[in-house]
Amino acid sequence: METKILKLFKKSPDVYLSGEQVSEALGVSRTAVWKHIEKLRGLGYEFDAVPHLGYRLRKSPDKLYSFEIESFLNTKRIGRNIKYFDTIDSTNTAAYKFAKEGAIEGTAVIAEKQTKGRGRLSREWTSPKHKGIYTSIILRPNMTPYQAPGITLVAAVSVAEALRSSIGIEARIKWPNDILINNKKIAGILTEMEAESDSIKFIILGIGINLNSKFTDLPKGSTSVFEELQRKVSRFEIAVEVFQKLEENYNIFTKEGFSPIRDKWLDLSATLGRRVRATCINRKIEGEAVGIDTDGALKIRLDNGFHEKVMAGDLVLLR
Amino acid sequence: METKILKLFKKSPDVYLSGEQVSEALGVSRTAVWKHIEKLRGLGYEFDAVPHLGYRLRKSPDKLYSFEIESFLNTKRIGRNIKYFDTIDSTNTAAYKFAKEGAIEGTAVIAEKQTKGRGRLSREWTSPKHKGIYTSIILRPNMTPYQAPGITLVAAVSVAEALRSSIGIEARIKWPNDILINNKKIAGILTEMEAESDSIKFIILGIGINLNSKFTDLPKGSTSVFEELQRKVSRFEIAVEVFQKLEENYNIFTKEGFSPIRDKWLDLSATLGRRVRATCINRKIEGEAVGIDTDGALKIRLDNGFHEKVMAGDLVLLR
Numbered sequence: 001m002e003t004k005i006l007k008l009f010k011k012s013p014d015v016y017l018s019g020e021q022v023s024e025a026l027g028v029s030r031t032a033v034w035k036h037i038e039k040l041r042g043l044g045y046e047f048d049a050v051p052h053l054g055y056r057l058r059k060s061p062d063k064l065y066s067f068e069i070e071s072f073l074n075t076k077r078i079g080r081n082i083k084y085f086d087t088i089d090s091t092n093t094a095a096y097k098f099a100k101e102g103a104i105e106g107t108a109v110i111a112e113k114q115t116k117g118r119g120r121l122s123r124e125w126t127s128p129k130h131k132g133i134y135t136s137i138i139l140r141p142n143m144t145p146y147q148a149p150g151i152t153l154v155a156a157v158s159v160a161e162a163l164r165s166s167i168g169i170e171a172r173i174k175w176p177n178d179i180l181i182n183n184k185k186i187a188g189i190l191t192e193m194e195a196e197s198d199s200i201k202f203i204i205l206g207i208g209i210n211l212n213s214k215f216t217d218l219p220k221g222s223t224s225v226f227e228e229l230q231r232k233v234s235r236f237e238i239a240v241e242v243f244q245k246l247e248e249n250y251n252i253f254t255k256e257g258f259s260p261i262r263d264k265w266l267d268l269s270a271t272l273g274r275r276v277r278a279t280c281i282n283r284k285i286e287g288e289a290v291g292i293d294t295d296g297a298l299k300i301r302l303d304n305g306f307h308e309k310v311m312a313g314d315l316v317l318l319r
Numbered sequence: 320m321e322t323k324i325l326k327l328f329k330k331s332p333d334v335y336l337s338g339e340q341v342s343e344a345l346g347v348s349r350t351a352v353w354k355h356i357e358k359l360r361g362l363g364y365e366f367d368a369v370p371h372l373g374y375r376l377r378k379s380p381d382k383l384y385s386f387e388i389e390s391f392l393n394t395k396r397i398g399r400n401i402k403y404f405d406t407i408d409s410t411n412t413a414a415y416k417f418a419k420e421g422a423i424e425g426t427a428v429i430a431e432k433q434t435k436g437r438g439r440l441s442r443e444w445t446s447p448k449h450k451g452i453y454t455s456i457i458l459r460p461n462m463t464p465y466q467a468p469g470i471t472l473v474a475a476v477s478v479a480e481a482l483r484s485s486i487g488i489e490a491r492i493k494w495p496n497d498i499l500i501n502n503k504k505i506a507g508i509l510t511e512m513e514a515e516s517d518s519i520k521f522i523i524l525g526i527g528i529n530l531n532s533k534f535t536d537l538p539k540g541s542t543s544v545f546e547e548l549q550r551k552v553s554r555f556e557i558a559v560e561v562f563q564k565l566e567e568n569y570n571i572f573t574k575e576g577f578s579p580i581r582d583k584w585l586d587l588s589a590t591l592g593r594r595v596r597a598t599c600i601n602r603k604i605e606g607e608a609v610g611i612d613t614d615g616a617l618k619i620r621l622d623n624g625f626h627e628k629v630m631a632g633d634l635v636l637l638r
Contacts, residue, residue: 120515144631145464145514146614152516176517190515195464196439197471197510198495198631295465312463312517 001028003067005036006045009057010071018054062130064110064236072240077106078137078250079243085111087129090118092190092206095136099194099202105140108243117208119188120177121314131213132224133239137246139203141254145195148203149296149311150258151250152177152191155205157264158245159187163209166241167225167233172270175289175298175315179209180270183317184223186210207242211235262292271317276300280313320345322386324355325364328376329390337373381449383429383555391559396425397456397569398562404430406448409437411509411525414455418513418521424459427562436527438507439496440633450532451543452558455525456565460573464514467522468615468630469577470569471496471510474524476583477564478506482528485560486544486552491589494608494617494634498528499589502636503542505529526561530554581611590636595619599632 004026009017019030026033037047037055044061060068066082073079081104088094088111095109111134114127127134139151156173163171163179163186171187172180179187190206210217210224212232218224225233253261266272269292277286278300285308291299297309323345328336338349345352356366356374363380379387385401392398400423407413407430414428430453433446446453458470475492482490482498482505490506491499498506509525529536529543531551537543544552572580585591588611596605597619604627610618616628 121518145467145512146630148464148514148516192513192515193464195467195512195514197467197512199440311465 001026001032001036002040003070005033005040006057006060006067007071009055014056016048016050016053016056021054062235064112064133064239066110068236069110069240069243072236073243075106075243075247078247079106079108079240081107083107083109085109087111087113087115089116090114090206091134091136092118092192092204095138095204095206096192096194099138099204103138105138106247107138109136110134110239118190118206119208120190125188125190125208126217126219126222127208128213128217130235131217132211133207133209133235133242135239135242136204136206137243139205139250141200141203143200144198145193145200146295147258148191148193148195148200149176150253150261151203151205152189153258153265153292153296154249154253154261155189155191155207155246157261157268158249159189159207159209159242160268161249161264162238162241162245163187163225165245166238167229169225169228171268173265173268174317175269175271175292176296181223181225181228183270185221186223186225186228205246209238209242211238258294258296262294265292271298271315275318277316277318278310278313279316280310285310286318320347320351320355321359322390324352324359325376325379325386326390328374333375335367335369335372335375340373381554383431383452383558385429387555388429388559388562391555392562394425394562394566397566398425398427398559400426402426402428404428406430406432406434408435409433409525410453410455411437411511411523414457414523414525415511415513418457418523422457424457425566426457428455429453429558437509437525438527439509444507444509444527445536445538445541446527447532447536449554450536451530452526452528452554452561454558454561455523456562458522458524458569460519460522462519463517464512464519465614466577467510467512467514467519468495469572469580470522470524471508472577472584472611472615473568473572473580474508474510474526474565476580476587477568478508478526478528478561479587480568480583481557481560481564482506482544484564485557486548488544488547490587492584492587493636494588494590494611495615500542500544500547502589504540505542505544505547524565528557528561530557577613577615581613584611590617590634594637596635596637597629597632598635599629604629605637 022033023030046059048056066084091109113129117125117127119125160171177189187209193203194201212226213224271289276289287300287302341352342349365378367375385403410428432448436444436446438444479490496508506528512522513520531545532543590608595608606619606621
């Protein structure tokens, strides 16, 4: 009901809606309307109430409440079932538990702050309160573990596209899963899965985006939208856009396969044509990043002219 | 200490050992020896005690106690840390929990009976009490999920080799993970893993082997060593042999890669040269099984002469 009330008020900003109008539009009593508005006020929403005119939504709190996001979301699956937390250890850890308990595909854990936010290879992901988007989405694709790296590219493409379409910044992707602005990291993706050797049970897609944080909040080499644009941005609008793009690209991937996602990825790549050094499990490879394979592997042309495929590991962009 | 006492008595079967001999050999008091022998008696071990002669181990119970297995095991990792259960829901589920809690590589869960034994693709694995080996081993290989199917082949090769070397039956492997005798299933393998998109966190290798069960205990199409040989076999000797072979082949795989494992697999295969029908995620493929790829995929030659690779799915041997 909070979602419906917010939707109504947000559809006509700056307009007063009488209790009767709201009551009729939503099919509930005027007392119920009043109770829900009081509840929203308790959550930080500011309503003006003027006798004979009614209510007006003056200000929404800077929170990623599920009804705040759901009131704008057009997706069928992704983000339709949001588990909201003020503070959590790690959204990926929580989503993993929900997935084990049978949570439906598209379920998203969102937290305002993570105390043990995780990045790839057990690294830390800094998650200051109310400064970014920290979300983990449960996917249940009918695929083999071989196709899992494709999901990471789907996520990277979606985050880059969402940042471009919502706030117009030129986000690029560093293989396999970093999002860069001006060569500095602004978002990261952590894909975890539970699988049998030939079928995925579920994937947890963790996404962290630095939005309104300052350099002092972040590790070296990272940036935020605030630092790049020198203005604060709406976290929930970007979260909505990320979910929308994710659903769009996930649908493309499951229906048409890897190739259209790879094309998008190539267009958005900060990696291709660059000299790179890849640190893999057992060795280091240096050369020019020249392509991406059908399985998501990075193709590197060595100085001796040979090509190597890198499936996993860390990448440094050299020049 | 129970392991050491058993080792001592099993080294010289039918021989009486005096309390003093045992006490000296193990460096504990005679009272302690007596207490441990009483403890072993409580677990079903039968000792003869004759004044002036000492103790003789007459009979061991038909149990897969950890000290029973450890007293014969020569491995460095696999099976060095055994978690023994009389009855459990699923050894894979239990091993998964132990792995999450940080259990070391090689840790093995063994149960006399599973109430919810699981096979591939959420199928049931029938696990009657004291009739088979039901074990799940935790591995922590430094690999990508792409290499996980190789681990399933390592397990299949090890189980087939162990059945051959311990009781001399001609076990063969049906791709990817069934062990057959006379074209009937005698053992199965369930590989589950937790991974990031480019690195395995841990693998649970579940192994179920039908040993002393009867046809009436088993699903249709399955068999047991008892039904094939018309005699009961020692479960713990076979369990020991499985762990030994597993360590041997796992070491080969991690050091030399997939190729030597593939060679062994090809030698043991019940699949190659056979006409097969593979039911994959989205389609059915029929043709002749002609090989196995470097990534563990089955290569099938279709009737039109083209080749297809099957990464995952169910296989029916047609003729």
